[in-house]
Amino acid sequence: MSFTVDIDFDKPDLTADTDTQNEIFLQVFNSGDGELFDKLYRADSISNFSGQPLTGAARLAFFKEFLATKPKLQAEVTHAWVAGDAALIGVRFTIDGTDQDGKPMHLEGTCTDVLRRGADGRWLMAVDRPVAGSLLPE
Amino acid sequence: MAQLTHDVEKHTALYVEAFNAGDVDAVNAMYTQDAVAVWEPGVPLAGQARIDSVRDFLSRGPRMTAVPRQSFVTDDTALLVVDWTIDTTDEEGNPEHLEGVGLDVLCRGADGNWRYAIDDPYGEK
Numbered sequence: 157m158s159f160t161v162d163i164d165f166d167k168p169d170l171t172a173d174t175d176t177q178n179e180i181f182l183q184v185f186n187s188g189d190g191e192l193f194d195k196l197y198r199a200d201s202i203s204n205f206s207g208q209p210l211t212g213a214a215r216l217a218f219f220k221e222f223l224a225t226k227p228k229l230q231a232e233v234t235h236a237w238v239a240g241d242a243a244l245i246g247v248r249f250t251i252d253g254t255d256q257d258g259k260p261m262h263l264e265g266t267c268t269d270v271l272r273r274g275a276d277g278r279w280l281m282a283v284d285r286p287v288a289g290s291l292l293p294e
Numbered sequence: 295m296a297q298l299t300h301d302v303e304k305h306t307a308l309y310v311e312a313f314n315a316g317d318v319d320a321v322n323a324m325y326t327q328d329a330v331a332v333w334e335p336g337v338p339l340a341g342q343a344r345i346d347s348v349r350d351f352l353s354r355g356p357r358m359t360a361v362p363r364q365s366f367v368t369d370d371t372a373l374l375v376v377d378w379t380i381d382t383t384d385e386e387g388n389p390e391h392l393e394g395v396g397l398d399v400l401c402r403g404a405d406g407n408w409r410y411a412i413d414d415p416y417g418e419k
Contacts, residue, residue: 198368200368200369201368202366202367202368204366209366211368235336237330237332237338237412237414238330239326239328239329239330239340239399239411239412240326240327240328240329240411241328241401241411242326242328242371242399242401242411242412243412244373244397244399244412244414244417246417268373268397268417270371270373270399272370272371272401282368282371282373283366283368283371283372283373285364285366285373285375287418
């Protein structure tokens, strides 16, 4: 998988720039590689993509399983508040994919993302919270 | 007197207490230095503007209720989704009722205390 964004998965950094954050998030999600996508999160970060708050190994396992079905994510940033080493981002998203029975699946909603800048200057996901539906196929 | 906490679950209640006491310094002490507050939708305030806004708002004797409906807490970062109401008076002195579902981002400082980094009271639309 090739990315047009500059991302080093040994030292992942979503950067301080909101549009770059969104672009990296989209490209890595759409790569279908849950292991790489999980690297955009800190070890103790919480993802609600599954409909449940997941962290650590459970979060990684979900990303691997879910992204393996190659869902296509589109998202645009609606607002971003940056306070030093913390940021709150609002996005509007759609996801198109196939469910477990091979039927087309379409999901849309808004998502709140909290990002943190670590002591080494790298920005990573701390919490994601999609609303208006979980991303799991029914 | 600022009341900070190591327990993020208590932060909202302590904030309501300081707010309803009209204690400007205690309220402001519950924010990080870099904090951003979006008390008017789409208008983020930081630094002195945020601090001054608290003084102005509390001068009208507002009463707040706030209850977290969801919380997501990592080691040093928390996202709270909060149902809140404020009863205050508008600039003409007429009663004014405000309410919303806020999104609060809190960060735990080196001293172990939680503080607001982002206070977006109309965040959940």
